[in-house]
Amino acid sequence: MSPPPRRDPDRLFPSDPNVRAIARDLHQRVASAPIVSPHGHVPAQWIAEDTPFSDPADLLITNDHYVTRLLHASGVELSTLGVGGSGADPRAAWRTLAAQWHVFAGTAAGYWMEDELSDVLGIPLPLSTETADEIYERIQARLDDPGFRPRALLDRFGIEVLATTDDPLDDLAHHAAIAGAGLSARVVPTFRPDRYLDPDAAEFGRSVENLLAATGEAATFAGYLAALEERRAHFIRHGAVSADHGVEEPLAVELTPAEAERYFQQVLSGSAEAPVRRAFRGHMLLQMARMSVDDGLVMTLHAGVVRNHSTHTFRRYGPDTGHDFPRRTELVRGLHPLLERFGLERDFHLVLFAVDEGVYSREIAPMASFYPSVYIGAPWWFLDAPDAIARIRSSVTETAGFSRGSGFIDDTRAFLSIPSRHDTARRADAGFLARLVVEGRITVATAEAIIEDIVGPQPKRVFKL
Missing domain, CATH: 1.10.2020.10 (uronate isomerase, domain 2, chain A)
Known part of the structure; x- marks a missing residue:
């Protein structure tokens, strides 16, 4: 028996023949465009060592x-x-x-x-x-x-930019090795400080102590902030363009200096009650925005995931092994103190991601259509599938248009899936734009300009690349 043919070249395009024909032409314009991946989880070690x-x-x-x-x-x-x-x-x-x-x-x-x-x-x-x-x-x-080693695949996949996600105390030696290897792709680190900001994180106290020891800062709130700023500067020197924050509850809290110092000492000692831990966590989200205003790192916020829902599998297999779930998320009220202080800052970029599909049209798109600092993050995690991408594109465009989006973000450790994920998004966008053309809402020329922009120039602008 002969093997079946390769994949249908019109896969994921709308079934209406008029829309499909336009979608096909739009997709062909970007099918081989370079991949810009400004947020992901491929380990830098794989590329540094060409493992x-x-x-x-x-x-x-x-x-x-x-x-x-x-x-x-x-x-x-x-x-x-x-x-x-x-x-x-x-x-x-x-x-x-x-x-x-x-x-x-x-x-x-x-x-x-x-x-x-x-x-x-x-x-x-x-x-x-x-x-x-x-x-x-x-x-x-x-x-x-x-x-089929990682470096060869970077070229084969046409990856122009690839961001990794890294611990603040990483010496970034792998990134230094990559930078000196003469690769055509630009591989940049991403500052991910969650374990140093969240008092409910495992071994939070020890993590903060290690941070202070590594930077030589005092165990005061001012010393703690200075230590984080020093590590952010280290990342910037190694090419970082963004800092990523994963929170279950997107909450920003303004504390006085005295409150911040008192709460810091309580969370560091492990004596803080739940309301204090929540307020401290919210204040540190505000401080991260302040630091992004100061040093220019793009702030990405991934909100609304309940981590380690299954205690049994978490204890047996550890985190990030499949037992995380989405929850309903509210951003407008929770982020108000942050946007009140920094939302109108000229060079502040805040990219909002969620796994609550409804929040994209309900809150994220309206915020992005007003605040110059706010951008709509690409459909993420449970939502980065063909139909969900199309639904979210439809739900946010009428409010915020195309220019307020981040461009597609693959956000994956599964290296071989990167080109497929980007192609999925390109096909979904081609189908959506083709429908707008057939409905007389945009011209073909406009659709062509948009799809070429959102696969490369747009994510480069949003992530300051």
């Missing part, structure tokens, strides 16, 4: 929580997939995926993996229990080829 991917399971299953969580929901133990460093047999994990492949029908994860298998790895065979071993061997052969 080969070990096996198909590690590449496509173990580190992709979109895949592992749905397999877990289908009764598969995470330990059998290698999650949390459990050391599972990779071939057995791959066979498990193949046996459960039907559960991914219609999902974004299934769509991306089919793209990866066909277009990135050159394997058009459909995944099934019968083909599992053959596909595994073909992927392994690709991974043994130097052409």
Whole structure:
């Protein structure tokens, strides 16, 4: 039996033939445009050391929580997939995926993996229990080829900019090595200080003590702020353009200097009650905005995720292993103190992301259509799927237009999925713009200019690239 053809070139485009034809032309204008990825989680070490991917399971299953969580929901133990460093047999994990492949029908994860298998790895065979071993061997052969190491893939994928996410105390030696390697891609670090700002974070006190020790600052609130500012400056010297903040509750709180000092001592000692911890956390979000105004780092805010919902799996496998969930999010009231102080600052860029789909049209788009500092973050996490991207694009455009968006952000550790995710967004945008053309709401020339802008120039402007 001959293998099936490669992916439908018109996939994800609207079914109406008139709209589809315009969408196809729009997509072709940007299909091979360079990828600008200003926020993601590919480890810098992979690129610095040009680390080969070990096996198909590690590449496509173990580190992709979109895949592992749905397999877990289908009764598969995470330990059998290698999650949390459990050391599972990779071939057995791959066979498990193949046996459960039907559960991914219609999902974004299934769509991306089919793209990866066909277009990135050159394997058009459909995944099934019968083909599992053959596909595994073909992927392994690709991974043994130097052409599939991270640096080669940066070029092959056409990645122009790739941002990593890094701990404030990282010495950024991997980034220094990358900068000296003469790569065509620009790889930049991102300052991610959550564990040093949130009193409810695991070992918060020890993290702050390490921060103060590393910078030689005193254990006072002023010393704590100076230590964070020093580490931000270190990141800027290594090319960072943004600071990223993940919060469950997007809340900014203004404290007096005396209150800030008192609360700092309480949270550092571990004696602070919940209201004090909440207020301190909110005050530090305000301080992060103040620092971004001062040093120019773009402030990205990822809000509304309940982390580690399953205590059992968290204890067994650790964080970021699939047991995080979205919650309803309110930004207008929570961020009012922050925007009251900094929302009109000329060079302050605040990019807002959420996993509450309704908040995009309800709050984020209206704020972005007034405050020059506020930008609409791309659909994120549970929302970076084809239909959700199209829904959110439709829900925010009538209020804020196209210019107030961030451009697409892949926000992923799954390296091989980066081109598929960006292509998904480009196809969704092409379909949306084509509909506006057919409905007489914009011209073809306008649609062409917009789609060319949002894949490159726009994210470069928003992230000061």
